[in-house]
Amino acid sequence: MELHLAHLEVAERSKLNSLDPRLKLVFSLLGLLIMVSTSKALLPLAVTFLAGLVLVLGGTPWSYLGKRMLPAFYIGSVVLITQIFLFGSTPLFQYNWSFGQVVGYREGLEHGFLLMSRILGAMSLMVFLTATSTINQLIFAAAWLKVPHSMIEIMTIAYRYIFVLLEEAERIHQAQKVRLGHQNWKSSLKSFGNLGGMVILRVFDKSNKLFSAMRCRGYQKSIRVTYQHDFTRKDLWSAVVLTACLLGALIAGF
Amino acid sequence: MAILETVGLEYTYPDGYQALTGVDLKIEPGEFIALLGANGCGKTTLFQHFNGLFKLQQGDLRIKGQSIKEMKEEDVFKTVGLVFQDPNDQLFAANVFEDVSYAPTNLGLPKEEILRRVEESLKLVGMWEHRLKSIHRLSYGQKKRVAIAGILAMQPEILVLDEPTAGLDPRTASNLMHLLKDIQKKSGMTVIISTHEVDYVPIYCHRAYVMERGRICAQGTPEEVFGNQQMIRQAFLRLPRIGHLLEILQKEDGFGLKKLTLTISQARKELKDLWRVGK
DSSP: OHHHHHHHHHHHHSGGGGSOHHHHHHHHHHHHHHHHHOOOSHHHHHHHHHHHHHHHHTTOOHHHHHHHHHHHHHHHHHHHHHHHHHSOSSEEEEEEETTEEEEEEHHHHHHHHHHHHHHHHHHHHHHHHHHHSOHHHHHHHHHHTTOOHHHHHHHHHHHHHHHHHHHHHHHHHHHHHHTTTTSSHHHHHHHHHHHHHHHHHHHHHHHHHHHHHHHHTTOOSSOOOOOOOOOOHHHHHHHHHHHHHHHHHHHHHO | OOSEEEEEEEEEOTTSOEEEEEEEEEEOTTOEEEEEEOTTSSHHHHHHHHTTSSOOSEEEEEETTEEGGGSOHHHHHHHEEEEOSSGGGTOOSSBHHHHHHHHHHHTTOOHHHHHHHHHHHHHHTTOGGGTTSBGGGSOHHHHHHHHHHHHHTTOOSEEEEESTTTTOOHHHHHHHHHHHHHHHHHHOOEEEEEESOGGGHHHHOSEEEEEETTEEEEEESHHHHHHOHHHHHHTTOOOOHHHHHHHHHHHHHOOOOOSOOOSHHHHHHHHHHHHHHHO
């Protein structure tokens, strides 16, 4: 929960937070599409660089960016290394070990580098989206993009109630702890079992109450709310700049 | 004509527990009513009947003279807005604005009207500045206000609040009661609250009903209700603190107080009068 609140704070403090989330979502999706369709590593790397630059200029802390990008870098590195040895036919280097020969291939290096750059590029776009928009804004943008309504409903309810359930679980856990329910692994195991059961029961109870509350407010088998977002002149200019950036990256990368 | 009336209302839960054993009450338009009673006396069950969440088993409930049985569910919800005790049971949307817009959107209103109602409701409860905040980032008191705004946006004629001050610190609770009184005064809405916080009743309410074991055992103005001290104690309630102090002063210390005093301002006046006479 604390981790989420930290994310939320970064998103709310970003100067880019006031930009229309629809714009950010559309350009992120376009960026992803372009990265997947390119066969050159330069374009995803350019996107990574641009996203990072925009985020830093928007006030996102370096440390936050580093933390978010590090897992992508690890995964990308593993992919790169494995591709070098598993893919291709033109040897780049080779080592003779007692157990056999290890050969690294040029095509593997190129392919691995492309995949790594795509992973970094895709992750940087995700960081761009989540470090500048709150989940509420993203749900709104997804609804505007005509993502199936049932998915929007699930996202809305899940985002709202995950915190209620976490609080509930935390409360039960504390109550067990003060009554020595987590003294050793045996009692902990038992207590966690009880906690799981209790949380399920409370979920059932909460969902019944929520259903009643929604009925009182005219629930008609689907959740409909009104969003408050206006497309401003600032959004328009941002759209122009983002389009120029994408075109630039396209020209550079294809 | 009464805006809300129950006649011999009875309700038994599936496990056989009879929560309501014949409730008769009559509420006039524009009144601020308190339903007093100890835990488990049937207040919440009764409230869930008021807007048709619980189906009638025995007896009748009339809204503006019309039996709830003859009314469409939607019309009942539009007329009687119920605010739940725990706002976490009511608020579900990602942020404040969207949650409050839920009911007006369901009513099929034009967008301009939805926006107007949301703005008006949020401003009324003092939460307009927080409209873009996520619900889980609000304090409990703020959630209560948003829950009230969510119902106000439906513009009901009767606002029913189940234990509105439960779980709030004294200052927030007082502010909330002020807010409800303000809403009632400005809009002329009928407000019904359930509570066992007896101190608020003489300050804010026109009339009070006392519930005990699923039925109404007393009703009247706060002075009339708290005047029957034996009944109040039998219903596991008490006099407001200031009233209790003056009762002790009268009975045990021989203070010559003329009438039952339930609020600080009344007590102040009484004590000042006594002091002047003594001087």
